[in-house]
Each structure stands twice: as structure tokens, then as C-alpha cells.
Amino acid sequence: MEHENDLEPLPCDKDSLKRSIREALVHIVGKDPRNATSRDWLQAVAYAARERIIEQRMYTKRLFNQEQVKRVYYLSMEYLIGRMLVNHLMNLGFYDACCQALEEMGVSLHEIIDLEPDAALGNGGLGRLAACILDSLSTQCLPGYGYGIRYEFGMFHQHIEHGEQVEHPDNWLRYGNPWEFPRPEKIYPVHFYGYVVEHRDHGVVRHHWEDGEEVIAMAYDLPVPGYGNKNVNNLRLWAAKATRDFDLDYFNEGDYIRAVQEKIESETISMVLYPNDATAVGRELRLKQEYFFVSASLQDILARHIKLGYPITDLSDKVAIQLNDTHPAIAVAELMRLLVDQHLVPWDRAWEVTREVFAYTNHTLMPEALETWPVALMERVLPRHMQIIFDINFHFLNEVRHNFPGDNNIVRRLSIIDEDHGRQVRMAHLAVVGSHKVNGVAALHTELLKRNLFRDFHRLWPDRFVSITNGITPRVWLNQANPELAQRITRQIGADWVMDLGRLKQLEDCLTDAEFLKDFRDIKRRNKERLAAEIRSRLGLSIQPEALLDVQIKRIHEYKRQLLNVLHIITLYNRIRDGHAEGQAPRVSLFAGKAAPSYVRAKQIIHLINDVADVVNNDPVVHNRQQVVFFPNYEVSSAALIIPAADLSEQISTAGTEASGTGNMKLALNGAITIGTLDGANIEIRQAVGEENIFIFGLNADEVDRLRAEGYRPGDYYESNPELRRALDMIRDGFFSPDDPGRYRDLVHHLLTEDTFMVLADYASYIQAQDRVDALYQDPQAWSRMALLNTARMGYFSIDRTVQEYADKVWGVQPEGWN
Ligand SMILES: *Cc1c(COP(=O)(O)O)cnc(C)c1O
Numbered sequence: 001m002e003h004e005n006d007l008e009p010l011p012c013d014k015d016s017l018k019r020s021i022r023e024a025l026v027h028i029v030g031k032d033p034r035n036a037t038s039r040d041w042l043q044a045v046a047y048a049a050r051e052r053i054i055e056q057r058m059y060t061k062r063l064f065n066q067e068q069v070k071r072v073y074y075l076s077m078e079y080l081i082g083r084m085l086v087n088h089l090m091n092l093g094f095y096d097a098c099c100q101a102l103e104e105m106g107v108s109l110h111e112i113i114d115l116e117p118d119a120a121l122g123n124g125g126l127g128r129l130a131a132c133i134l135d136s137l138s139t140q141c142l143p144g145y146g147y148g149i150r151y152e153f154g155m156f157h158q159h160i161e162h163g164e165q166v167e168h169p170d171n172w173l174r175y176g177n178p179w180e181f182p183r184p185e186k187i188y189p190v191h192f193y194g195y196v197v198e199h200r201d202h203g204v205v206r207h208h209w210e211d212g213e214e215v216i217a218m219a220y221d222l223p224v225p226g227y228g229n230k231n232v233n234n235l236r237l238w239a240a241k242a243t244r245d246f247d248l249d250y251f252n253e254g255d256y257i258r259a260v261q262e263k264i265e266s267e268t269i270s271m272v273l274y275p276n277d278a279t280a281v282g283r284e285l286r287l288k289q290e291y292f293f294v295s296a297s298l299q300d301i302l303a304r305h306i307k308l309g310y311p312i313t314d315l316s317d318k319v320a321i322q323l324n325d326t327h328p329a330i331a332v333a334e335l336m337r338l339l340v341d342q343h344l345v346p347w348d349r350a351w352e353v354t355r356e357v358f359a360y361t362n363h364t365l366m367p368e369a370l371e372t373w374p375v376a377l378m379e380r381v382l383p384r385h386m387q388i389i390f391d392i393n394f395h396f397l398n399e400v401r402h403n404f405p406g407d408n409n410i411v412r413r414l415s416i417i418d419e420d421h422g423r424q425v426r427m428a429h430l431a432v433v434g435s436h437k438v439n440g441v442a443a444l445h446t447e448l449l450k451r452n453l454f455r456d457f458h459r460l461w462p463d464r465f466v467s468i469t470n471g472i473t474p475r476v477w478l479n480q481a482n483p484e485l486a487q488r489i490t491r492q493i494g495a496d497w498v499m500d501l502g503r504l505k506q507l508e509d510c511l512t513d514a515e516f517l518k519d520f521r522d523i524k525r526r527n528k529e530r531l532a533a534e535i536r537s538r539l540g541l542s543i544q545p546e547a548l549l550d551v552q553i554k555r556i557h558e559y560k561r562q563l564l565n566v567l568h569i570i571t572l573y574n575r576i577r578d579g580h581a582e583g584q585a586p587r588v589s590l591f592a593g594k595a596a597p598s599y600v601r602a603k604q605i606i607h608l609i610n611d612v613a614d615v616v617n618n619d620p621v622v623h624n625r626q627q628v629v630f631f632p633n634y635e636v637s638s639a640a641l642i643i644p645a646a647d648l649s650e651q652i653s654t655a656g657t658e659a660s661g662t663g664n665m666k667l668a669l670n671g672a673i674t675i676g677t678l679d680g681a682n683i684e685i686r687q688a689v690g691e692e693n694i695f696i697f698g699l700n701a702d703e704v705d706r707l708r709a710e711g712y713r714p715g716d717y718y719e720s721n722p723e724l725r726r727a728l729d730m731i732r733d734g735f736f737s738p739d740d741p742g743r744y745r746d747l748v749h750h751l752l753t754e755d756t757f758m759v760l761a762d763y764a765s766y767i768q769a770q771d772r773v774d775a776l777y778q779d780p781q782a783w784s785r786m787a788l789l790n791t792a793r794m795g796y797f798s799i800d801r802t803v804q805e806y807a808d809k810v811w812g813v814q815p816e817g818w819n
Helices: 014-029 038-066 083-090 095-105 107-114 125-139 248-254 256-270 284-307 312-318 331-342 346-359 377-383 383-403 406-415 429-435 445-452 453-458 476-479 483-493 501-512 512-538 562-578 598-618 636-645 665-667 682-689 701-711 714-720 720-731 745-753 759-775 780-792 799-811
Strands: 070-074 077-082 117-119 144-150 159-161 166-170 181-192 195-201 203-209 213-225 232-242 317-326 358-361 373-376 424-426 437-440 465-467 546-553 587-592 626-630 646-650 673-675
Touching: 014 038, 014 248, 038 083, 038 095, 038 213, 038 232, 070 125, 070 284, 077 636, 083 107, 083 125, 083 213, 083 476, 095 107, 117 501, 125 144, 125 213, 125 232, 125 317, 125 476, 125 799, 144 284, 144 546, 159 358, 159 780, 166 598, 181 284, 181 373, 195 383, 203 383, 213 284, 213 720, 232 256, 232 284, 256 284, 284 312, 284 317, 284 331, 284 377, 284 383, 312 346, 312 465, 317 346, 331 346, 331 358, 331 383, 331 429, 331 598, 331 720, 346 358, 346 383, 346 429, 346 636, 346 759, 373 377, 373 682, 373 701, 377 383, 377 424, 383 406, 383 429, 424 429, 437 445, 437 799, 445 453, 445 465, 445 501, 445 682, 476 483, 483 501, 483 512, 501 512, 501 780, 512 636, 512 780, 546 636, 546 759, 562 587, 562 626, 562 720, 562 759, 587 636, 598 626, 598 745, 636 665, 646 665, 665 682, 665 780, 673 682, 673 759, 673 780, 714 745, 714 759, 720 745, 720 759, 745 759, 759 780
Parallel strands: 070 144, 070 317, 144 232, 317 358, 358 437, 437 465, 546 587, 546 646, 587 626, 646 673
Antiparallel strands: 077 117, 159 166, 181 213, 195 203, 213 232, 373 424
């Protein structure tokens, strides 16, 4: 394809990079190379890289416009992208040149990498999935754009003080963000509160949303370079700005403070990410955040569509919008408002367009995580949207009555308005009704959606439901996180696996290759030493690199069952103390993860892990045969450090609760063996690696349901299993908290009486599976063969396969190419 020659591409060789870095250091960062700090150099390298990225971004945009492509827009409240420097240098293909350029200026790239703060604009798996999808869209040359919020403060930093989680604000923009391009001209008004007036226009009723408050959404663009191509997509994040810097009325009356206060209040909308996972947040500010970024994004999408000269009613030919969970579901009502009220499209046509444009990804079955908003709140904050939702519901329920004549119960169950709990808007229902496709994120999850949460919807519209199993990007989670293994694999089978993960299958030929297996083991060992050095410097604890490294790294939540892991740790500890652990492999149990600040029981679990660690690590009887580590402040960069070192991957949620999981995929890809339940994507991982190469235990989802229906009695398991009873008694009676013996009485009481997530029911089976793990680890050959098979068989879990499925089954978009 020919381009006008008005964009002269910057060269990417070592000497040009050197020149660019030095220039950026002096002219942008404003520092003398003689006394620049490491952070100054980091900024300078980032600027040199971004000059080259932004050019390619411009080419990409021109190409997409010229080819009149259909674009896909990903709407997500969260993007857990982490650090960008290594990713961008590697994707652009000048990592090595940059390393050398810096070296010649006396700077080590490795030393400045860790100074970059993580962009932690997300809680966990949902936000990380969004980041992996963006990487894949760019890598596969798909025209895909992310939209989200530029939180001033991302996910809180977790400190551990006296064993407890303490939250600190994440001021990630303190030193500026060299990767972003502020777009002060890309601004849209977003309206809140006020009221609606009706008037007639040539016999048609029109609605005007009047009064209330207006906030300005301003765009910040983060270019997203693909790997191994010249394609660069865009992530556009919105920041809230006051409509006016000062309210002149107050100002003129001399109330300077009040004038400025209103500015600050409107800007709080994009101030902070809600640190919640698997629980809905019911606060007004959250609703405003959701609407704020949805409205700005849809206005921007429509403006682009119109600027490119397309008719508004052809929107679905050129636009697909994916809703990442229900957080952006208000988009269904907002698009209707923009089409009907502003672009004067008749209701029925607008509704067709809306349904063709949207698709919705569900991320959870847990009732406490399902978003609902009180009708009264919605009426006050978004009065026009509440009317539109009532109208959508009216038409929808007519369709339901037509399909199920006389069945009033199904009408009540399907309604977008829940009338039984004080009138609430069910955002998941709005999302399903307003989308042409709804997907679960793993096979089991989608089955359970069809069987339970969306049972009636599935009866009504069976074809609307599809399953698209999550994936992870091999660029970040193997190529960048585990460079030694990546290079060794490339030496063996070539570099194509980075873009075509299925090629790892060829590693199965290495099962009998003693040299390769030895390298595979040695690399794991060096990754453990790298992690051990970090643990030593951060926590002052020396872990044994020859021990089995058993990791559970994920948000702290009862359903993920960190407590089950703790019960195993205490069981092992008791066996050592009793002298019954002679043949046992030394083991380091590592945890990392944050608890939502208001989730009291999750914070107690963190405290318990640290209390148990204190006792076990300092007991001379144990003598390094067992160690427990709580690695603070889990985020993308710490995941990238821990995962390549792990031997055993704990994926032990109660069956039927974890929608998919992606940590399970990252760990298996890096040669950790999974111990897990038949939950989420674990089921598909078992299928891929073979049941002899994974440790499965516990109740399956049907058995969990059955046991619950029969009446689950956790006390019975306590009574009949002496090892379990002893471990629970020790926790309850203060063995691990001698300074406060009653600390865990309520926690244990809950386990003995309710045990919502059936920890006790799965204990015995878990311990047996752990005993099998222990036995295998004592045979290093057998262990590393199994680990290698896990790496070799992870091809299916590439995010590129996931994105291809969305492109084919949901979006109807195609690669547009540079290749
Ligand atoms: C992958 C990832 C997650 C998700 O982990 P799960 O085990 O699937 O819950 C959460 N946080 C971070 C930082 C991650 O990288």
C-alpha cells in the first residue's frame, strides 16, 4: 500500500536510538547527561521509544480509514497493563539495540526497568484480560480500540504491617506518564442529574434532558504496539475535567474557595479505582464513573463514524462494541439516547442497531457480584436513561409474554427491573437484552450461565449464548517474563511460537532430550534464585531454591480458598513436628494477593497466613524443611517475577465459582504443574495436558450443588478427620496468635458451621493430592517431564485464539494488514 511520504520513519538502529535518548534526556526531561538519575534515563528511553510508536500509530490509522474497516471497541472499567517499557521495546523489535545504546552511555537497561511504576488500573483477572486482548488485537492487525478511565489513583499499594494488610494510595502519575498523549481537544460533555421535558416535533414526541451538572471528559491516548508488525492500536482513557475552572458567580461574590471546590468535585469522577473484586459496589460515584466513560466513549465512536462519512443507521457495519462485564452496561441505554434523542433515529431502528452493535462478556456467577442500581438513584442521576430502560423493558417483556403466554413468573424473573428487592435495575439483564451475543469465559462457566443465571434468557434466545475461553498473551507471560526459557525454546523450535503458541507442541519431542530437560530444569532453578534474591531484599527471608515452590497468587477471596492451602500447610507442619515427615520434600508455600479494603474476612485470611508464616519459619524443629512467604503488593510486575519460578500452581476454588481464571494458564505455560479443582478453565487445562499431568481433587460443580441441596454439615468433616480437627483447633485456640488468642475464633466458627465455600468438604481429597505432588517432586526427572508437557500443551490458551473467536463469532471483523 502506498502512503504519502509526509511521515518520515525514524531509524531504529543503535546509533539513532542513542541520539534520540540523549536528545530526549536534554530537551524533554531537561537533565544534563552527567548528573541524570536512573529515573531520568527511564523517561528518556520511553520518549525515544514513543516517538517511533506514534509514527506507526499514524500509519495504522490512515490505513484503517482508507480501507474503511469495521472497528471493534472494547469498553472496560479496568486495564491491568503493568509496566510498558520492555513490552514496547520488544514488540517494536529494538530491545537489543536499545540495550546496547544505553550501555554505551553507561546505563544498564535492566537497572532502570524496575523503576517504572505498574499501570495498575484494575483489580485482577478481568482487568488483566482486557490488557491481554489489546495486545492481541494489535498483534493480529485487528482494528481494535480500548476505552476506559484514566484513574489518577489505580489499585492501592498493599503493605504488610504486623501481619496485616494496610492500603496506601497508588500515585502512579507522580513522575508523569511518558506513554500517554493528552488530547485536550478531544473533549465531550457528560451530563448528570436534572430532569427530562417532552415536546412534540411534527407529531413525534421528543425528549430533552435539562439542567443538572455537566462534566467534561478529556481523552488521553496510550498507543498499543503489536508484536512483530507495524500495527499500533490505541487505548483511550478518559479523565474528568470541570466544565469551568472557576464558578464565576462564587468568584465574583468573593467565595474563592467554593469556586475552586466545585472544580475539584467534578474531577473526583476519575480520581480512584474501586478496589473491589467479585462484589458489586453500590455507591453513586461508581455509577457516575460507569456512565462518564461510557458516554464519552460512545460520543467519540459516533463522532468518528460520522466524520468518516458513514450514515448513522449503518453503525453496525462499521462498529462492534464489547462490554467487559456489566460495568459499562449503561451503554445500551446511552446509545439509544444518542440515536433517538440526538440523531433522531426512530426507536425501532435504533434498537436494531443497538443490538447489532453490542456484545456482552459475563465474568461471574456469584450473586453478590451482580450489579444492580436502585431505580430511585438511577432516576436522580440519569433521569433520561431510566425512562429509556423502562421503554426497553416494556418492549422486551411484550416479547416475553408473546413467547410464554400466561407465564407471569417468567416475566417477573426476566424483567430488567427487579421488583422484589425494592426496585432495582438489573444491569446484567440490560446487557443481555441489548446485545446480540453473550459469552461466558470458559466452557463450564458458559454451561452454568445457561443452566442457572441466564436460564430463562437461554430458553428465549438460545443462539445468543456462546462460550469463549479466556487466554493470556505469550508476549508478556513467556517472552518477557521468562526470557531465558523463551530463548531456549526459540533455539529449539524457532521463534514462531510467540505469535502462534500452538507451535510449543513441538517441545514434546524434547521429552527424551536429556540436554533440553536439563536446561529446562536449570532455568527454573535460576528463576527461583532470582525470586529468592528479591524476597531476601524485601522481606529479609532466605528461601531454599531447591525446595518445591508452591504458589497461590491471586486476589484474596473466600471462594478462591486460600484457607484450604493454609490448612494443608498446618497439616505438613504438624507432621514435621510429630516426626512423621522424614520422606517429605522441602516446600516453600508462597502467597500473594490483595483483599478488598472492606472485606474483613479476606483481610483476616492475610493476617492468618502471616501469623502461620511467623510460627513455621521460626520453629527450629522445622529447620527450613517448610517455609511460608506472603509476598506483598501483588501486581503484574510481581506476577512476572513469581510465575517463572513456580513449581506448583494452586487453583483450588470451590467448583462452580471461578469463571475461568487466567493465573492458571500463565503458571502452566511457565512449567508449573497445577493442583486444582474441576473449576473454570482448569477443566480445559486438564483436557489439554492430559489427566495424568495435573493434580485434580475435590468435588465437581454438580457434587457441590448436590451436597448443598442435601444440607452441608461441615462439622461432620471436623469430627471425623483428626488432622483437620487438629489444624482447626490450633487456629481457633490461638496457637498462631499467642498475642491475641481469640483472633481467629470467629473465622473457625464460620468454617465449622457454614463454610460457604466447602473448604472442609474438600480437605481430605486436597491433602491426598498434595501427597501425590510430594511424591512426584522427589523424582526430578519425572517432575520436569510433566512440567515440560504442561508448557508444550498450552497453545490453546493463547489470547490470540480467544480474540480470533471473538472476531469470528461475535464482532465480524478481519485483520487489516501490514504483513
Ligand atoms: C493474571 C492475574 C490475575 C488473575 O489471576 P487468577 O489466578 O486468574 O485469579 C490477577 N492479578 C494479576 C496481577 C494477574 O497478573
